[in-house]
Amino acid sequence: MMHPAFLIIALLIVAGATAAMRLRNLIHCALALTCALGGVGLLYLLLGAQFVGFAQFLVYIGAVSILIVFAILLTHGMDGGGDTLFSRGRALGWGLSLVVFAVLGGAVMSSRMLPEGSTEPLASTPAVRQIGDLLMTRYILPLEIMGLLLTAALIGAVLLAMKSGASAMPHTQPGGKAATQPGRDGQ
Amino acid sequence: MTPLKACLLLSCALFAIGLAGALTRRHAIIVLIGVELMLNAANLNFIAFWRFGPHPEALSGIMFAIFVIGVAAAEAAVGLALIIAIHRHFKTCDLDRINRLKDSSLPEVPADQPGAGPNT
Amino acid sequence: MAETLDQLFVLAKHALVDSTPAAWRPWVSSILSIAAMIMAFATLFALTTILERKGLGRIQNRLGPNRVGPFGLLQPLADGVKSLTKEDLVPRSADRVLHFLAPLVLVIPVFLALAVVPVGRNMVAVDLDAGILFFFAVGAATELSVFMAGWSSRNKYSVLGAMRAVSQMISYEIPLILSALPVVMITGSLSTVQIVERQAVFTGLLPSWNVLTPWGLAAFLLFLIAGTAEANRCPFDLPEGESEIIAGYYTEYSGFKFALFFLGEYIGLFAMSGLAITLFLGGWSAPLAALAFIPGYVWFFGKLLALIFLFIWVRGTLPRLRMDQLMNFAWKFMLPMSLMTILSAGAWHLMSPTPGVPLSSAEAVTHSAGGTIARWLVCGFLVAAPYILLGRYLTEGRNVGPRTYRYAD
Known part of the structure; x- marks a missing residue:
């Protein structure tokens, strides 16, 4: 796999997803989501799944993100409501998801059952x-x-x-x- | 680190971020965005296993991904329609305040009410 | 000779690529294709702006621009200099990042979409296996750009214009994609190159263009209407209706950014017309076998200019729709009709002499006369009957005749 491209796209996805979950302005959240989902689509293209990548762009960027933006405008929720932005137990939520990430990531890294996989490019998409x-x-x-x-x-x-x-x-x-x-x- | 592991780690991170958002944010639409992120993390796993798995010619991973995209689209449409209907009814999208099944009147703001979990 | 002329640009590109070191060749090849495409379509953009202003002037019984250069032909140059030297205004409360990004998000995807449109034999920037899907996938980003432009301006006219534009583009994208589907079904491929190649054969005197079949004609008209709406052109230009909401989502844009929007809109129109030509009008193929000696790119750009003329003509002739008329038309007329064209195309495939065989080879088989007539009748009926029924149903109880005006006596 082309490592530089993968790293850039991974950075785009993680940054977009984090921004979508942390920003105060709801429209900015929706656009950051678009960015993250577009990154996922690019990753599909990088992995050789052309059809799924294009379908991802068409469905998520063309439809779902526009739908979300429309819903935000229709519910007059331009900004997330000041200090009622986050739920109580915000630290608990982030901590819990950190634990989930640690468990899943640890399982992936220590697993011996994962297929080695062929890293050479596919014969044809x-x-x-x-x-x-x-x-x-x-x-x-x-x-x-x-x-x-x-x-x-x-x-x-x-x-x-x-x-x-x-x-x-x-x-x-x-x-x-x-x-x-x-x-x-x-x- | 093999490419497969890199992809799986990325999808773990995406899933965890989505989960954190769904747990900590109060606005219904943002929670829906978190769910979308988690669905995409799962989809990324399908594609990664298809690409680096033993039988890429069987295309099962691609098929799964296509169906997941379809289901996610349906989910987003119905979910957002629900949010719009709820907003029309309660005049808010704050999930901490939408906690009644009957009666259209809003409950008083549960400012520091103990016992309300983080994921309400 | 004709062969060389047809492949002139391809041969020139190969010669240039071969003169570079082997390691550079893929890069040089891509850069040459991209540069040629951008230059050709940017020139066409300049040409179209002057054509549009002149044409609209003629339709409105005036001269149009005629001061800069001979017949006003250098007007685009003057316009370009003017928009480059104008001050770039950003409203104080605007969202600066999004305000800056919106024109870029429009211009880049529309140029990308042009990459899969074949402008001649062997003349396509990338031949993707899923070309049509790629076209619609990158086209989806334009909706986002319109929304970003309108929302980031913090101007109520801009937001109104953006909401109108996005709801219009989403509503008309469904008939647009659905009316492209019959061609994909009949060809059995999503690749634009294969779609054109299947139409570039002659049966008798006539070319086998998709527009010359009942389902193809209906789908072509639906595609053109939906494409007009998608490009926000008259009579579907509500998002930028001057009389109602100033200039819609680009009220707050000036100078270079406005020029970028202008460019993006026209390139989007070219991409849409190019896809219509690829899908229905046989792409670069000649209309008559005897005229095949004229190079393919001449035919392509000729057809493109003809379609652009059609768009200008429509703009000069038809009044703007109302928002509810627009939505009703999309969901109650365009959507059912485009579904019927798919049904008709299916019938066309099943009634071909050799159903089940990949169509590209089946078309060469000679048809029996009775079979051909039955096929035309059934497929024509499948398109015409819903058209008449829907038209009756939708205009029922409405006065659609010419309006009578009563002036003060």
């Missing part, structure tokens, strides 16, 4: 056709369930975000715009 064939044959049932799940999520999200009440016409109310947002993920 998997073709899109191969992925498509697998999706239509071996993974057809998960694919169908996924379609069902996304349709259910689409309808559910629209119903949840729609203004309740008989007079509410979702497409003429300002809320109707919000109601249509989640639909993007249902495709």
